[in-house]
Amino acid sequence: MSGIIKGLIVTMKHVLHIGNRPTVTIQYPYERMKLSPRFRGLHAVDENACIGCGICEVNCPNGTITIVKYGTRWFPQFNIGMCMFCGLCVDVCPMNAIKMTGNYELADYTRESLIYTPERLLFSKEVKQ
Amino acid sequence: METDELIINLGPVHPSTHGVLRFKLRMDGEIIKDCRIVLGYLHRGTEKLGEMKTYLQFVPYTDRLDYISAMPNNYAYVKAVEELAGIEVPLRAEYIRVLAMELNRIVNHIVSIGSLLLDLGATTMIMWGFRERENALQLFEMLCGARMTFNYIKPGGVREDIPDGFIPKLNEFIDDMEKRIVDYEQLINDNEIFLMRMKKIGVISAEDAVNYGMTGPALRGSGVNYDIRKYEPYSIYPDIDFRVCVRSEGDSYARYMVRIDEMKESLHILRQVVDTMPKAEVVSSPKYGIAPMTGTASTVMTYFPRIFTPPQGEVYSRIEAPKGELGFYIVSDGTTKPYRVKIRSPSFCNLTAIPEMVKGLKIPDLIAAFGTIDVVLGDVDR
Amino acid sequence: MNAYELIVNILTALGAYEPVLNIFKAHGAEYVLKVIIVFVEIVVLMAFVLVTVMFLTWMERKVVAMVQVRYGPMVTGPRGLLQPVMDGIKLMGKEDIIPEKADKWLFTLAPFIVFIPAILVFVPIPFGDYLIISDLRVGLLYIIAISAISPVAILLAGWASNNKYSLLGAMRAVAQDISYTIPLALAAIAVVLFTGSLSTVDIVNAQSGTWFGIIPKWFIFLQPLGFILFLIASIAEMGRIPFDFQESESELVAGFFIEYSGMKFAMFFLAEYAHLFAVSAIVVTLFLGGWNGPIPSFLPAFAVPLVSLVYFLIKTYAVIFFAMWLRDTVPRVRIDQLLNLGWKIMVPLALLNLLVTGFLVTILANGVI
Numbered sequence: 098m099s100g101i102i103k104g105l106i107v108t109m110k111h112v113l114h115i116g117n118r119p120t121v122t123i124q125y126p127y128e129r130m131k132l133s134p135r136f137r138g139l140h141a142v143d144e145n146a147c148i149g150c151g152i153c154e155v156n157c158p159n160g161t162i163t164i165v166k167y168g169t170r171w172f173p174q175f176n177i178g179m180c181m182f183c184g185l186c187v188d189v190c191p192m193n194a195i196k197m198t199g200n201y202e203l204a205d206y207t208r209e210s211l212i213y214t215p216e217r218l219l220f221s222k223e224v225k226q
Numbered sequence: 227m228e229t230d231e232l233i234i235n236l237g238p239v240h241p242s243t244h245g246v247l248r249f250k251l252r253m254d255g256e257i258i259k260d261c262r263i264v265l266g267y268l269h270r271g272t273e274k275l276g277e278m279k280t281y282l283q284f285v286p287y288t289d290r291l292d293y294i295s296a297m298p299n300n301y302a303y304v305k306a307v308e309e310l311a312g313i314e315v316p317l318r319a320e321y322i323r324v325l326a327m328e329l330n331r332i333v334n335h336i337v338s339i340g341s342l343l344l345d346l347g348a349t350t351m352i353m354w355g356f357r358e359r360e361n362a363l364q365l366f367e368m369l370c371g372a373r374m375t376f377n378y379i380k381p382g383g384v385r386e387d388i389p390d391g392f393i394p395k396l397n398e399f400i401d402d403m404e405k406r407i408v409d410y411e412q413l414i415n416d417n418e419i420f421l422m423r424m425k426k427i428g429v430i431s432a433e434d435a436v437n438y439g440m441t442g443p444a445l446r447g448s449g450v451n452y453d454i455r456k457y458e459p460y461s462i463y464p465d466i467d468f469r470v471c472v473r474s475e476g477d478s479y480a481r482y483m484v485r486i487d488e489m490k491e492s493l494h495i496l497r498q499v500v501d502t503m504p505k506a507e508v509v510s511s512p513k514y515g516i517a518p519m520t521g522t523a524s525t526v527m528t529y530f531p532r533i534f535t536p537p538q539g540e541v542y543s544r545i546e547a548p549k550g551e552l553g554f555y556i557v558s559d560g561t562t563k564p565y566r567v568k569i570r571s572p573s574f575c576n577l578t579a580i581p582e583m584v585k586g587l588k589i590p591d592l593i594a595a596f597g598t599i600d601v602v603l604g605d606v607d608r
Numbered sequence: 609m610n611a612y613e614l615i616v617n618i619l620t621a622l623g624a625y626e627p628v629l630n631i632f633k634a635h636g637a638e639y640v641l642k643v644i645i646v647f648v649e650i651v652v653l654m655a656f657v658l659v660t661v662m663f664l665t666w667m668e669r670k671v672v673a674m675v676q677v678r679y680g681p682m683v684t685g686p687r688g689l690l691q692p693v694m695d696g697i698k699l700m701g702k703e704d705i706i707p708e709k710a711d712k713w714l715f716t717l718a719p720f721i722v723f724i725p726a727i728l729v730f731v732p733i734p735f736g737d738y739l740i741i742s743d744l745r746v747g748l749l750y751i752i753a754i755s756a757i758s759p760v761a762i763l764l765a766g767w768a769s770n771n772k773y774s775l776l777g778a779m780r781a782v783a784q785d786i787s788y789t790i791p792l793a794l795a796a797i798a799v800v801l802f803t804g805s806l807s808t809v810d811i812v813n814a815q816s817g818t819w820f821g822i823i824p825k826w827f828i829f830l831q832p833l834g835f836i837l838f839l840i841a842s843i844a845e846m847g848r849i850p851f852d853f854q855e856s857e858s859e860l861v862a863g864f865f866i867e868y869s870g871m872k873f874a875m876f877f878l879a880e881y882a883h884l885f886a887v888s889a890i891v892v893t894l895f896l897g898g899w900n901g902p903i904p905s906f907l908p909a910f911a912v913p914l915v916s917l918v919y920f921l922i923k924t925y926a927v928i929f930f931a932m933w934l935r936d937t938v939p940r941v942r943i944d945q946l947l948n949l950g951w952k953i954m955v956p957l958a959l960l961n962l963l964v965t966g967f968l969v970t971i972l973a974n975g976v977i
Contacts, residue, residue, distance in 0.1 A: 100416030104937040107412040108350060112674045112933075117405075121357050122679045133364070135371035135389065156532070158283040183286035183377040188385065189532060197371065234772060256776075256943070347849055347940030353676035419850055419938050422945050590942045 132199040137182045139200040139213070140175050144221040146194035147172055153186035153195060162186060165215065172215035177203055231259065236589070238267045244341060245603030247577075249592065256588045261581040265574075268607040276556075276567030281307050281381060281534050284567070289375035291571060292605040295334035297326045297366075298547040300379040305460065306543035306554040307381045311536035319383035319527065320462050321503045326369060326378060328492045328499070329396075332403065333362045334548035334600075335443075335485040335492075342482065342597035343414065346423055351413060358406050361399050368392050381534070383527030393500060400493050400500075407489055415486075424479035428583040428595025431476055438579040442550025442572050443488060444599050447481035449474035454546040465502075468495050481598040488548075535562055549573055549600055573605035611649050612642075614738040614913065621910075649741055657727055661881040662692035667925075668881075668932055675936040702870035707770060710867065714768035719868065719875035721761035725754045726882035732808050733889050736899045736917035740809060747808040748800060751890060752793050755845065758883070759785040765876075766864035777863025780943050784844060784851065787950035792841040794958035795834040798965040799827050799894050812898030826897040833961045835895045837954055839927075842887040844946070847880070849935035851946055888927040889920075896923045 111118045123130055132138075149171030154162045161180040162173045173186075173195070187195050205211055236249035246267035252260040272291060276284050288303045289296040301323055308315065336359050340352030363373040368389050370378035378385050414420055430440070435448040445452055453470040455463045471487035473480035538560040544553035550572025557566040576599050584592045619625035632641045666681065666689060673680030681688030706712055732747035734740040744750050759782040766778020800806055803814045817825050828835045844851040865876045892898060901919035903912060941949070 098418065100418050100421070101934075101938055104413045104417050105933065107409055108675045108933065108937045111354075111677055112671075118677060120674075120677050120679060121360070122677075124679070124682060130364075133368040133371065133389070135369075135386065136367060137371035152532070156280075156283065158279055158286055181286055181375065182372065183289075183375070184371060184385070185283065185286065185377070232772065343939060347852065348936075348938060349672065350676050350936045353678065357677055413937065417938060419941050422941060423939060588942065588944065590940075 132201075136199045136201070137184050137197045139177065139198050139203060140173075140180075140186070140218055141196050141198050141220050142172060142215065142218045143192075143194040143196070144172075144219040146192040148192055148194070149173075150191065152189050152191060156185050156189045158183065158185065167215035167219075172219065174215060175213045175218065176211060177213055178208055178211040234589075236592070238264075244596075244601060245606075247601075247603055247606070249580075251589070251592070253589075258584050258587055258589065258592060261584050261592065263577060263580060266607055268603045270604075270608065272608045273567050273569055276564055276569075278563065280562045281536070281564065282530075282532075284564075285380060286375065286377040289377060290604055291569065291608060292334075292547065292549060292552075292573065292602045293374055294337050294602050295330040295548045296374060296376050297323075297330040297378065298545060298552060300376060301327055301461075302543065302545045302547065302552045303554050304379050304381050305545060306541050306556050307536070309543050310539060310541045310556055310558055311381070311534070313382050313530070315383055316527070317462075318387075318504045321499055322384050322388060323379055324462050324466075325396075325496060325499045325503070326366070326376075326384075328495045329362055329365060331492045331548040332489050333359050335489045336362075338548075338597075338600040339410070339414075339482065339485055342594070342600075343420075345593045345597040346420070348414075348420075351410065354406070354409065354413075358399075358403055361402065365392065365396055365399060368395070380527070380530065382530035385527075396496070396500060400496055403489075403493055407486065407493075411486065415483075421479065423590070423594050424477065424482060424598075425475075426477050427587065427591045428478045428481075428598065429476050430579055430583050434582060435476070435579065438582065439575040440550065440579050441575065442546070442548070443471075443484040444481055444550065444576045444579075446470065446472045447484045447598075448476035454544055454551055458544070460545060462499075466495055466498050468498075478594050478598040485600075533562060535560060544570070547572055549602070549605065550576055569608055571605045571608060573599075573601035573603075574608075577601050577606055610740045610743050611738060612645060612741075615645050615648065618910070653730055653741060654727065657730060657882055657885070658878070660885050661878050662696070664881045664885060664928065665692045665695070665877075667928070671929065671932040672936055675933070696874065699870055699874040702873075704870040704872065705867070707867050709770045711768040711770070714764050715867075716872070718761050718765035718768055719872040719879075721764060722758055722879045723875045723882075725757040725761075726879040726886065729754050729883075729886040730889075733886070733893060734808050734812050734898055735889075735920055736913045736915075738913045739899075739917055743807055743809045746806045748796055748806045748811070748894075751808075751886075752789065752796065755883075755886075756785075756789060758879070762864050765868070769864070769867040771867055774864045774866045777866070781847065781864060783943070784847070784946060784950075787947055788841045788844040788851075788954070791837050791950065791954040791958040792845060794955070794962055795831075795838040795841065796894060798831055798834045798958075798962050801962075801965050801969045802827065802830065808893050808898075812893060812900065815897040816900045824897055824900065826895060826900075828895040831895065831961070831965070833957065834965070835891075837958050837961065838895065839891060841950075841954060842891060843931055843934070844950070846884050846887050846931070848884070848931055850938045850941055852940060884928060884931065885924070888924045888931065891927050892920060892923040896927070 110116060114120070147170075149164055151164045151171075153173055154164050159179045159181060161176050163176075164171050165174045182197070184197060187197055203211070232253040232255075234251045234253055236251060238246040238248040248264040248267065250262040250264055251258050270290070272287055275287055279287065285300055285303060288299040291299045307313070336355040337352075340355035343349075343351035366376060366378075367373050369392065370376045370385055372378075430438075430448055432448045432450050435445050436450060440448070441452070449472060451470055451472050454460070455468070456470055468491050471484050471491060473484050536558045538558055540555070540557040542553055542555040544551050546552075551570065552572055553570035555566075555568035555570070556564050559565040580592075580596060580599065583595045587595070616625055619628070629638065629641060632638050669680045669688075669691070672678075681691040684690040684694050706715055729751055731741045732744045732750055734743075762781045762785075763778045766774045766776075766781075769775070799811060803811050805811065811827075815824070815826050819825055819829075823829060865873060868876060899916035899920040901916065903915050907915060
């Protein structure tokens with residue numbers, strides 16, 4: 098019995114929050130956890146830096162990336178349905194043009210909408226004058 | 227009394243098989259006469275994938291083997307590649323690797339104990355465990371940006387250096403964890419029902435355990451003092467003071483206690499690593515590990531070419547993963563992709579001992595013994 | 609005095625009983641009024657039990673969440689209080705699946721046979737002063753007899769599902785229920801030896817008053833061993849976590865109700881919680897003084913049943929909380945260990961307890977001391 102009583106005491110301590118045992122739930126849709134700056138979420142491509150060299154395409158293990166023509170230049174297009182967010186494309190980019198944002202809510206209703214064209218990925222850094 | 231034999235399929239979709247594993251049990255009433263393990267429901271051809279991907283590309287796939295503790299998987303593969311190509315790794319990188327791996331060992335043991343208790347019907351431990359695991363996962367997220375599938379350790383070093391604010395948070399975690407382990411022990415260790423379920427259940431002798439190729443905590447629970455970190459030291463383990471946790475009983479309780487002890491040892495190792503870690507020198511230009519154009523190296527990454535062709539040859543390298551001995555056997559034919567990758571996964575080898583353990587026991591004992599073996603089906607089926 | 613008389617008294621006090629009775633008398637049908645009043649009683653009881661059961665499902669989740677440093681249901685209603693309602697609506701909307709090879713009649717019948725005794729048990733339970741449906745002279749026997757029906761229903765459910773797991777679960781449940789009904793009954797009989805009556809009202813009345821003005825005259829102080837035995841046996845009867853073999857989801861997936869879905873599943877679920885409430889109420893009635901408590905004398909007469917009901921509910925919820933608290937602390941024992949515990953430890957101890965109690969009662973009655 099003594100072991101069970103010991104256990105009962107410890108669980109009661111948690112019920113009453115005695116001694117640094119707070120409730121830790123985060124009510125997800127209403128509150129969110131703070132992501133670390135290095136979080137690997139949806140990609141973003143620097144419009145000015147990307148040269149469309151295709152090194153990311155070659156190095157992607159899953160064939161997520163295809164280089165497509167957008168406007169007058171070539172940019173990577175990501176099929177997030179196949180991506181495993183390993184970050185290799187970020188590592189190998191010679192221009193440091195790819196970065197990964199903190200966007201992790203990527204679920205969608207169709208497979209087509211999981212293909213992120215350059216239109217949805219490009220950003221351009223503001224250049225200080 | 228004459229009774230008919232009853233064949234029961236436990237799984238593949240069953241709450242306590244930790245994934246998609248199927249036990250085919252020949253039962254005499256409630257007694258297990260024979261147990262056969264049917265594998266392959268989660269087979270993804272990882273070894274074949276290893277032949278299709280370059281050395282660098284395969285690292286994220288190793289995350290998916292044992293997804294509870296992905297960091298040692300990364301390291302085991304990377305260590306094999308480094309031995310194959312003779313790559314030197316900066317000392318600081320080795321420290322960070324050991325730090326990450328030991329943190330992952332704690333996470334693994336938390337999940338293992340939690341799911342064991344969940345199998346036994348006590349739901350509280352896994353929730354408490356996941357509270358601490360969450361803290362550890364946030365540390366991993368700070369370190370490499372991912373919470374479970376890290377792709378952090380790379381041939382030549384680690385992906386990024388430790389970020390600012392990581393070490394204080396880690397120290398906080400270690401202090402917190404020490405108190406939490408006391409809580410766990412109070413909840414579980416002396417609980418009479420837990421003892422009833424675990425003592426003298428799933429006993430396997432030291433000899434049998436060795437013959438079945440068991441490794442890791444499951445083997446050390448049978449009284450075999452075998453830890454690759456001591457037996458065949460790698461990385462910075464020779465410089466670190468730690469104890470190999472061994473128990474002689476060989477039953478489920480011993481295996482559970484080895485895990486609790488190992489968590490404490492891992493905390494001890496973490497403290498040492500944090501204290502003795504070499505200071506980061508000024509991190510040179512490249513933002514990420516792989517130096518893009520130049521040949522310069524940061525303090526945590528030696529130069530690793532984008533098109534990497536190791537010399538011809540073969541290598542088998544093994545480490546002490548949280549679940550046991552994790553080995554990668556790589557045959558290189560001198561091209562950018564390995565000719566053959568063979569993975570010796572601890573979960574698979576440990577799992578083979580289950581039929582021996584549970585003969586003559588009951589289904590609940592099978593569940594308990596299986597929980598203490600601690601397998602992850604991604605690691606078993608590969 | 610029971611609830612029927614209470615209703616009659618209230619109606620009389622309001623001046624409504626006589627005229628209504630006269631109306632019925634005019635048609636020579638007084639029994640219709642009786643039936644109506646009994647019907648009202650039953651509806652009130654049913655509503656009370658169902659609301660309590662729904663509250664208990666919410667409470668269970670909250671207690672588990674509190675132990676496990678979570679919040680539990682929070683979204684539907686204030687602090688998630690409406691969650692059971694939503695669950696009920698969801699379960700009603702579910703498809704009702706009857707397996708191809710199941711025995712369809714028994715399969716449909718079983719949930720009702722589980723559910724109805726779970727409600728019937730409440731008939732002789734005194735919720736408060738006057739608040740009892742029927743003060744049976746064999747109340748305790750009735751309770752034990754009624755709760756012995758549920759193993760039959762569980763066996764029916766397990767058998768009719770035609771599934772190995774559910775059959776195993778049902779067998780276990782029956783073995784467990786039978787082996788724990790004995791220490792349960794023996795521990796209860798020890799109480800009866802003190803009161804000399806099986807009526808629950810007599811048992812509660814015997815526990816009124818105090819010793820030395822401080823210690824309430826509850827049977828827990830006369831029967832500490834009996835109380836522990838009764839509590840353990842009743843937790844086993846309820847099939848809650850240290851002894852939840854009928855479900856044991858890690859071994860038998862869900863035990864005997866593995867094939868049930870929709871409202872039939874809900875019936876099992878409701879019956880389980882009704883059983884929890886009933887058993888806790890019985891524990892309170894037998895050992896914790898029932899509705900007894902310090903009732904201030906200045907209260908008007910009509911408030912006494914309400915105050916006693918409050919005392920009763922407080923004690924019952926304390927027992928329920930303990931059952932939930934225990935559930936979150938301990939793992940499940942193995943079925944053979946459970947039976948060993950039942951037959952090798954609990955039954956001899958209960959018999960010993962009965963023997964000692966018998967001696968004490970005889971000595972006290974003959975005034976030897």
